[in-house]
Every structure is written in C-alpha cells, then in structure tokens.
Amino acid sequence: MGRIIVANRRGHQLVEWDAETDTEEARESVLEAERILREARDKGCAVSKRVGTQHVLDDGVFDPYAEEYQIIAPIAGG
Amino acid sequence: MAWLEPLRALWRRLLAWDLLPTPGPEGARRDGPVERPWRYYWDHLPKRTAGADFSARDYQEARQRAEEVARSTLGDDLWQRLMMDGYLDVPSHRYAGISYRLTIGHRIRVICAPGARSPWPYEYLCINPTYPLPELEFFAHLYLYARDREDTLVRVAAPQPWDQRLGRTF
Numbered sequence: 018m019g020r021i022i023v024a025n026r027r028g029h030q031l032v033e034w035d036a037e038t039d040t041e042e043a044r045e046s047v048l049e050a051e052r053i054l055r056e057a058r059d060k061g062c063a064v065s066k067r068v069g070t071q072h073v074l075d076d077g078v079f080d081p082y083a084e085e086y087q088i089i090a091p092i093a094g095g
Numbered sequence: 096m097a098w099l100e101p102l103r104a105l106w107r108r109l110l111a112w113d114l115l116p117t118p119g120p121e122g123a124r125r126d127g128p129v130e131r132p133w134r135y136y137w138d139h140l141p142k143r144t145a146g147a148d149f150s151a152r153d154y155q156e157a158r159q160r161a162e163e164v165a166r167s168t169l170g171d172d173l174w175q176r177l178m179m180d181g182y183l184d185v186p187s188h189r190y191a192g193i194s195y196r197l198t199i200g201h202r203i204r205v206i207c208a209p210g211a212r213s214p215w216p217y218e219y220l221c222i223n224p225t226y227p228l229p230e231l232e233f234f235a236h237l238y239l240y241a242r243d244r245e246d247t248l249v250r251v252a253a254p255q256p257w258d259q260r261l262g263r264t265f
Contacts, residue, residue: 028160071170094253
C-alpha cells in the first residue's frame with residue numbers, strides 16, 4: 018500500500034492506493050492517487066517523496082510502488 | 096414556453112461554472128473525506144485561523160496530526176535537534192556563509208557567518224503557506240523548501256526587519 022499525505026488545515030489527511038492487487042478497485046485507487054498529485058502540482062504545490070527515513074522534494078512522475086508522497090503547500094512572501 | 100428552454104439550459108451551465116474563486120472553508124466541505132485546499136482561496140480568513148467552521152477540537156486534532164507528520168517528514172535526527180535547540184539551521188547552497196534559521200511558526204532568520212554578507216536588507220524573511228496549516232506541518236514544508244528548493248524560497252521571501260508569528264499558520 019502506498020499513501021499520500023495531504024497537508025491541509027486538518028493537519029493532514031491520507032489517500033491510499035494499492036499497486037499490488039489486481040482488482041478494479043485497486044487500479045482505480047492508483048489512478049486517483051496519480052490524479053491528486055497531478056492536480057496539486059498544477060495548482061502550484063510541491064510534492065515530496067519518502068526516501069529512507071525522511072522526505073525529499075520530488076519532481077518525478079508518479080511511482081505506484083513508492084511508499085509515501087506528501088503534498089507540500091505553495092508558499093508566498095508576506 | 097418551449098423556446099425558453101435552451102436559454103434556461105445555458106443559464107444553468109453558466110451557474111455551474113466556477114466563474115468566481117471559491118472561499119476555502121466552503122469549498123473544502125465539497126471535497127468529501129480529503130480536503131484539497133489548493134483549489135480555493137483563503138486570504139479572507141483572519142490571521143492564524145482555519146475558518147469559522149473549525150472548532151477548538153478541530154484545532155487540537157489538527158495540531159496533533161501535524162506533529163506526527165512533521166516528525167515523520169524530518170526524520171528522527173532532525174526532530175530531536177529541533178526539540179533540543181528550538182530551531183533548525185539550513186545552510187544556503189546559493190549564498191556562501193548564509194544559513195536559514197527556521198523556528199516553528201515564525202519568520203526565517205538569516206544567519207551570516209563571520210565575513211559573509213546577507214543578500215537581503217533585513218534579517219528576517221516572511222514566508223507563509225497559501226492556505227492555513229498547523230505551525231508544525233508548515234515548519235516541515237519550509238524545511239524542505241529551504242533544503243531542496245532554495246530558489247523558490249529566495250523568489251518569494253519578503254524581507255522584514257523584525258520577527259513575528261506567521262499569519263497563515265495556527
């Protein structure tokens with residue numbers, strides 16, 4: 018199971034996907050995870066990916082076998 | 096009157112369009128179980144708040160979840176250092192002798208090594224998230240920007256002469 022940490026005013030909420038199971042529901046969960054990351058990037062968010070014990074900002078394409086992504090808020094001065 | 100029906104249909108389609116930006120709390124309620132704050136605008140909210148629909152319990156739970164994810168994002172070593180020192184210093188890769196001192200919920204302090212000169216006229220850089228976040232959650236984000244996307248941080252930073260709590264975190 019992979020997961021996206023969606024940082025928001027709730028602290029964060031989770032979107033999970035399953036790339037290991039061959040069912041319609043699992044395939045849809047992968048597509049939905051990819052859609053959310055794409056939408057967030059299109060709106061100016063950054064995305065981080067877990068690498069070892071910490072997160073690093075990542076511009077790569079969605080990897081369904083990644084352990085964890087996080088959507089990082091866009092920043093503004095002032 | 097049948098001839099009016101096409102006009103009515105057109106009007107319904109116009110109303111369905113998001114012609115005006117949607118305010119955050121209202122939009123977030125439409126998102127279902129996972130709020131997607133990047134879809135909405137939040138500038139109308141009072142400083143350090145998350146919306147009128149947020150209860151004291153919501154704030155408390157959000158801050159608890161933020162601590163979990165900030166710790167996980169930074170990793171145990173950085174988290175321990177943050178808890179011990181109360182800040183994290185991130186060395187600049189762009190300006191020799193410059194570090195960014197990150198403190199939870201506050202502006203970034205620009206630290207100059209002996210002989211180094213800051214590229215900014217003031218000591219503090221004000222940077223906020225574009226939507227409300229718990230302070231610890233945003234602290235972890237800011238750390239990632241400072242370490243991995245310094246160009247973005249430099250582009251948006253607003254230099255300020257004094258420290259102050261951030262307005263878009265709580």
